[in-house]
Amino acid sequence: MKIKKLYAVYFSATGTTEKIVRRIADGAGAVLGLAAETVDFTLPAARKEHYSFEEGDLVIFGVPVYAGRVPNLLLPFVQSGFSGGGALAVPVVLYGNRNYDDGLIELRNTLEADGFHTVAGAAFIGEHSFSYTLAAHRPDEQDLAVADRFARQLAEKAAALPAAPSEPAHVNGCDPIRPYYTPRDRKGNPVNILKVKPKTSDACVKCGLCVKKCPMGAIDPADPSNVPGICIKCGACVKKCPKGAKYYDDEKYLYHQHELEEGFARRAEPETFLG
Ligand SMILES: Cc1cc2nc3c(=O)[nH]c(=O)nc-3n(C[C@H](O)[C@H](O)[C@H](O)COP(=O)(O)O)c2cc1C
Numbered sequence: 001m002k003i004k005k006l007y008a009v010y011f012s013a014t015g016t017t018e019k020i021v022r023r024i025a026d027g028a029g030a031v032l033g034l035a036a037e038t039v040d041f042t043l044p045a046a047r048k049e050h051y052s053f054e055e056g057d058l059v060i061f062g063v064p065v066y067a068g069r070v071p072n073l074l075l076p077f078v079q080s081g082f083s084g085g086g087a088l089a090v091p092v093v094l095y096g097n098r099n100y101d102d103g104l105i106e107l108r109n110t111l112e113a114d115g116f117h118t119v120a121g122a123a124f125i126g127e128h129s130f131s132y133t134l135a136a137h138r139p140d141e142q143d144l145a146v147a148d149r150f151a152r153q154l155a156e157k158a159a160a161l162p163a164a165p166s167e168p169a170h171v172n173g174c175d176p177i178r179p180y181y182t183p184r185d186r187k188g189n190p191v192n193i194l195k196v197k198p199k200t201s202d203a204c205v206k207c208g209l210c211v212k213k214c215p216m217g218a219i220d221p222a223d224p225s226n227v228p229g230i231c232i233k234c235g236a237c238v239k240k241c242p243k244g245a246k247y248y249d250d251e252k253y254l255y256h257q258h259e260l261e262e263g264f265a266r267r268a269e270p271e272t273f274l275g
Helices: 016-032 044-048 075-080 103-113 141-160 209-213 236-240 251-263
Strands: 005-010 037-040 057-064 088-095 121-125 271-273
Touching: 005 016, 016 057, 016 088, 016 121, 016 141, 057 103, 075 103, 088 103, 103 121, 121 141, 141 271, 209 236
Parallel strands: 005 037, 005 057, 057 088, 088 121
Antiparallel strands: 121 271
16 A cells, blocks of 8 residues: 555653654654654643544554553543544554553554554553653663564555555454453552552752643642642653652552562563564
8 A cells, every 4th residue: 555644643651652653653654755743642732632544644553551451541532532534553552561461452443443444563661650660761772673673564564555454453462351450469459549649849849840741731830739630640740850859659559569560570572463
C-alpha cells in the first residue's frame, strides 16, 4: 500500500511512551521517506479535540500500561477521540518491567473498533512510574535498537501490503480481556491506592510546572500543594519537578512500590509482533 502520511500518537506522563513511539515513527519514516506528525494527547487540552485519519495513513499509537491494561481513565478517550477511517495502525505499549498483561491486546482491539487496521504491535519497557530503580532509565540503547529494527520491518510490511488486512495484527494477551491487575499484600488482601495523592515538601517554589504537566489537570494553580482533582499516580509531577518537591508517602503506595522493585527486578525484554 502507498503510505502517504505517518503519525506518532501517544499519551506519555513520564516520557517513556513518547520516546519509543517517536523512535518507531522516525525509523518507519526513514524507510517510507516521510516525516511523522505528532499527536500528543497527554494533557487535558489535547483530549478536547477529535483526531481523524484516512486510508494511506500509518499511525504508531502508544499508551503506557496501568494495572495490566490501557489506563482506565484514558480508555474512553481512546475509544471516542479517534476515527481510524481505514488507516493502518501499530499499537505500542510501555510497561514498567512487571507485565503488560492485556494492555496491548486491549489497545489493538480499541484501535480496530475505532476504524483502524492494525498491522503490527509491540510492548516495550519503560522506567516504572512509581520508581527510579525499576527498569531505571529504560528504554535504553538495547531497547532502541529493537525499536529501530521493528520500525524498519513494519514499514516494509505496510508498504508491501496489497490491501488493508482483514484480520487484526496478532499480539499477546487474553481476549476477552482480563480484569485490571490488583496489587496484593502478603496476606493476599488487595492494596488499594486509587485515592492516594502526592504530597509537596518545603522545597516547592510554586513554579507551577507540575500544574502544567499533570495529565489530569488535578493540581491547583493557586496552590500546587493542593490536589483537588483525580490523581492517577502517573509520576509526572514527581519526576518532572525540578526541586524534587513532590512525593508519595502513603503506606500502601510505598508497600506496592517496594514489592514491585523487589519482585520484578529481572530484565524484561521488548516483544514485537509482525504476524
Ligand atoms: C497507575 C499505574 C499502574 C501501572 N501498572 C503497571 C503494570 O500493570 N505493569 C507494569 O509493568 N507497569 C505498570 N506501570 C508502569 C508504567 O506502565 C511504565 O512506567 C510506563 O513506562 C510509563 O509510561 P510513560 O513514561 O509514558 O508515562 C504502571 C504505572 C502507573 C502510573
